[in-house]
Amino acid sequence: MMIVEEVKNKDQIREFLEFPAQLYQHDKNYIRPLNKDIEEIFDPNKNKFFKEGECKRFLFKKDKKTVGKVAVFIHNHYEQKQPTGGIGFFDCIQDQQTANFIFDHCKKWLLERGMEAMDGPINFGERDKFWGLLTEGFIEPLFGMNYNFPYYKDLFENYGFQTYFEQLCFTRPIFAEVSRVFTIAYERNKRNPAISAQPMKKNKLEKFAKDFTEIYNKAWACHGEGKQLEEVKVLKMFNMMKPIINEHISWFVYENEKPIAMWINIPDLNQWFKYLDGKFGIFEKLRFLWLKQFKKNEKMVGLVFGVVPEWQRKGIDGYMIWEGTQHLRKHTDFKVTELQWIGDFNPKMIKIAETLDTTVTRKLATYRYLFDRNKEFERHPFL
Known part of the structure; x- marks a missing residue:
């Protein structure tokens, strides 16, 4: 039986921070984010988005062992075609049933707050950090960039998430x-x-x-x-x-x-x-x-x-x-410069990157899940 815990006390905060480190302990490319950078996102005194939004964190446990975690949130500055919430800081064991349980929990939470879709994994804040799911280029992440196992892509897509836009990172030797x-x-x-x-x-x-x-x-x-x-x-x-x-x-x-x-x-x-x-x-x-x-x-x-x-x-x-x-x-x-992600909806910046003779070294995806499964899915419009 799956147990859901809202992150409230110090022990739960510690578990929220430590679970990814345990999950990726044998992955040589994983670089642990600073705890303070993550905790500032969930501090109403430091994150302005709490003024017009709401955010909760959850741990998911089975047999008293953490098997997943997530943050789910809404904020008024995230303007989309339909009311859209977000999920982020998702980590999960390689098990579709566990991931589905987590996604269902987020969907229910967002539906109760009038949302019609959820995007993820995104940040309860600006796009410059912790945004998108790594789908190609499983190398050391840049500072503030999400890193995940390749199987996460299947967890999202098997549930029904679709790519809203891709985030391209371009690298070039100096x-x-x-x-x-x-x-x-x-x-x-x-x-x-x-x-x-x-x-x-x-x-x-x-x-x-x-x-x-x-x-x-x-x-x-x-x-x-x-x-x-x-x-x-x-x-x-x-x-x-x-x-x-x-x-x-x-x-x-x-x-x-x-x-x-x-x-x-x-x-x-x-x-x-x-x-x-x-x-x-x-x-x-x-x-x-x-x-x-x-x-x-x-x-x-x-x-x-x-x-x-x-x-x-x-x-x-x-x-x-x-x-x-x-x-x-x-x-x-x-010796190397990497252009922080450029959305595939921005052909002007992609053209500049390509003119620099860069190489796409990693891709991340911002996924969207429409709660009305009969509604037509639309990708991010081009700039």
């Missing part, structure tokens, strides 16, 4: 030849005295937060489910990122003083965090600082790329990429 398209764009734009490129500096975060906000809101917020960013929140984010900002790998382009493009990258923190076993206390923080100082990190991650509409299709992306690449080759140890 020292590989840059596409001729970009070098031509670089040569053309560098002759324009009004155009300049600047790396992001830690001592000017207010300036770059302002410029980031302006570019992002012009380039991306008008698309799909995008939201306008506020400068004060971007600055807060930049200040939080300050300890791990590498001043050689994030770039902005200006027309005179006006920001027109950005390319934001960070080191892959998992190359250091994989030695911390999910903990980040005083000892682990000291160890992280030591690792950061003395252990080379050879992988960087592309987070955001944007060009304001009036400068799109004018080669400014090629100018920025080639300018930044020449610089970081000289001043960093990075």
Whole structure:
């Protein structure tokens, strides 16, 4: 008989965090996320989505042994064609019956709150972390990226989940030849005295937060489910990122003083965090600082790329990429860059990635399950 426990006390929280580590203990590619990064998602004092949403966590036990876990949630910012809830942080033994029980439990919880569909695995928060099910590329995950066994795909699809969209990750060696398209764009734009490129500096975060906000809101917020960013929140984010900002790998382009493009990258923190076993206390923080100082990190991650509409299709992306690449080759140890996931509904960004002569190294899927099984399923619309 399956027992369902809502996660409320310290022992249950500990079990929620420890179960994946036990499940993946023999998987050499698994990197345990930091406990604090997961717990902050479920803390109403730290996650703004609790203001207009609801989230619960559950453990599933059989014969007093944990066999699965999940989080299920709703929030008003997740605007879809029909009222849609989410499930995330799903882990399960390799047993379809157990997975079906978990999915049925989530479906019932969401139906009671007026939902007509559930997406998963997604995050009770922004899309930049813990979003999607890994379906190809079972290699070490990037920081904040979901990792799972290959059999999870069958667990979802056998239940009836369908792919709402795929998330593609593109990889490229830093020292590989840059596409001729970009070098031509670089040569053309560098002759324009009004155009300049600047790396992001830690001592000017207010300036770059302002410029980031302006570019992002012009380039991306008008698309799909995008939201306008506020400068004060971007600055807060930049200040939080300050300890791990590498001043050689994030770039902005200006027309005179006006920001027109950005390319934001960070080191892959998992190359250091994989030695911390999910903990980040005083000892682990000291160890992280030591690792950061003395252990080379050879992988960087592309987070955001944007060009304001009036400068799109004018080669400014090629100018920025080639300018930044020449610089970081000289001043960093990075050997590989991976573009954080790009949705298959975004052909413009996919085209840019392909022009960079990248290779798709992993795919994740955001699944959707419609409660009305007679309703026609639709994939995510193209941007």
